[in-house]
Amino acid sequence: MTGIRLAPTSPGSRIAGLGHYRPEKVVTNDDLAQIMDTNDEWIQSRVGIAERRFASPEDTVATMGATAAAKAMAEAGMTPADIDTVIVATCTAEVQVPHTATQVAALLGIRAPGAFDLNAACAGFCYGLAAADHAVRTGSARTVLMIGSEKLTSWTDPADRATAIIFADGAGAAVVTASDTPGIGPVAWGSDEQHTQTIHIPDRSGRLFQEGQTVFRWATSAIAPVAIEAAERAGVSLADIDVLVPHQANLRIIDAVAKKVIAAGARPDLLVGRDIITTGNTSSASIPIALDRMRAAGQVRSGALVLAVGFGAGLTFAGQVFVCP
Amino acid sequence: MSNEDTLTGLAEIVEEVAGVSAADVTADKSFTDDLDIDSLSMVEIAVQAEDRFGVKIPDDELANLKTVGDAVAYIESHRA
Numbered sequence A: 001m002t003g004i005r006l007a008p009t010s011p012g013s014r015i016a017g018l019g020h021y022r023p024e025k026v027v028t029n030d031d032l033a034q035i036m037d038t039n040d041e042w043i044q045s046r047v048g049i050a051e052r053r054f055a056s057p058e059d060t061v062a063t064m065g066a067t068a069a070a071k072a073m074a075e076a077g078m079t080p081a082d083i084d085t086v087i088v089a090t091c092t093a094e095v096q097v098p099h100t101a102t103q104v105a106a107l108l109g110i111r112a113p114g115a116f117d118l119n120a121a122c123a124g125f126c127y128g129l130a131a132a133d134h135a136v137r138t139g140s141a142r143t144v145l146m147i148g149s150e151k152l153t154s155w156t157d158p159a160d161r162a163t164a165i166i167f168a169d170g171a172g173a174a175v176v177t178a179s180d181t182p183g184i185g186p187v188a189w190g191s192d193e194q195h196t197q198t199i200h201i202p203d204r205s206g207r208l209f210q211e212g213q214t215v216f217r218w219a220t221s222a223i224a225p226v227a228i229e230a231a232e233r234a235g236v237s238l239a240d241i242d243v244l245v246p247h248q249a250n251l252r253i254i255d256a257v258a259k260k261v262i263a264a265g266a267r268p269d270l271l272v273g274r275d276i277i278t279t280g281n282t283s284s285a286s287i288p289i290a291l292d293r294m295r296a297a298g299q300v301r302s303g304a305l306v307l308a309v310g311f312g313a314g315l316t317f318a319g320q321v322f323v324c325p
Numbered sequence B: 001m002s003n004e005d006t007l008t009g010l011a012e013i014v015e016e017v018a019g020v021s022a023a024d025v026t027a028d029k030s031f032t033d034d035l036d037i038d039s040l041s042m043v044e045i046a047v048q049a050e051d052r053f054g055v056k057i058p059d060d061e062l063a064n065l066k067t068v069g070d071a072v073a074y075i076e077s078h079r080a
């Protein structure tokens, strides 16, 4: 009997391009105050959002993902023929079957890729990036298109002030390809299986519920240690991190996580993703959207060391260090 | 540790989380009405108090702690 032969491995993988898509429609806090009992001052002080983007009926999880992906491919200098795997992290696909990844492949003209969706809620981008890195390094894939795309507005009650003020729509994408030196560090992932119902959508109701204070308590205490562990696993000193991009859940969570990461040794002037202010909480899309917009604003240069940490429903979390393209 | 020490420790946490001067954190003050601390800052204060004093302050108990004195009494009676 002959043993199983493994594929040739790659010493590392790296992000070769990033892209994002935000729907055109801007929704301000004053707009929301017209339809529910809320106000700009409360939303800005508790959540940190000034405005967010809502998808149009034409924007689907697949079309938004494809638009973001096309930009990431353009930056990476890749054509559809260069992509052999498509991963979509999403928890808000319009339908369960078919999954989104093949639809994205069809929209972009990518022929016969490995294609699957992954649901790790708001931690989806970091899980997806880990899956892409593993696939490339083990030789299952050469170049992966990894997308976080969410249309949360189809799963929240538009008049529920507990959720409609927070969640929004958008997509972000990364092209992950083989590299002689590692550009993506080991993932620190895990979950809190005692809190499965803390954020949930009952049946197919299309109405997301969350225990806001429980989530807030968990996120402000459990997530900074995940970020710190991700840096440790990558053998990177926190002082060498250029930018911290936590999932854009709530500005006060972001600031609390940043404060702890700085107290643990990151530079006091650590750049922190605070894109929630104008983008809202876009779940698995929030980290790539935030980072790509910081690049576009000239705040983050190519080669910068990024520490990303995602967290959300499950409750689930994941973080890793990677080099910014 | 005495009530005084608990109060001093709690006042330091309140100052750090909410930017209220520790000197203003006295037993008779209401967190919400006098110190202008909102529900999310209360959660952060509870998390730090748990670490510092070795007590558990669940969300439903937290909701009952209206004044600084309530919090000191809760910590004193629940600490290990």
Ligand SMILES: CC(C)(COP(=O)(O)OP(=O)(O)OC[C@H]1O[C@@H](n2cnc3c(N)ncnc32)[C@H](O)[C@@H]1OP(=O)(O)O)[C@@H](O)C(=O)NCCC(=O)NCCS
Residues within 6 Å of the ligand: A037, A038, A039, A042, A043, A046, A047, A122, A161, A162, A165, A210, A211, A212, A213, A215, A216, A249, A250, A253, A281, A311, A312, A313, B039, B040
């Ligand atoms: C959702 C969240 C903003 C709610 O804040 P909160 O302080 O816990 O809110 P509460 O429901 O306790 O309400 C506090 C007060 O604000 C009021 N309030 C609640 N929602 C409001 C809104 N949308 N607009 C205006 N006022 C509101 C309440 O009536 C209450 O007022 P009262 O004290 O006078 O009775 C907050 O818990 C949160 O952001 N948690 C984290 C959730 C998260 O990040 N989820 C994403 C995970 S991926």
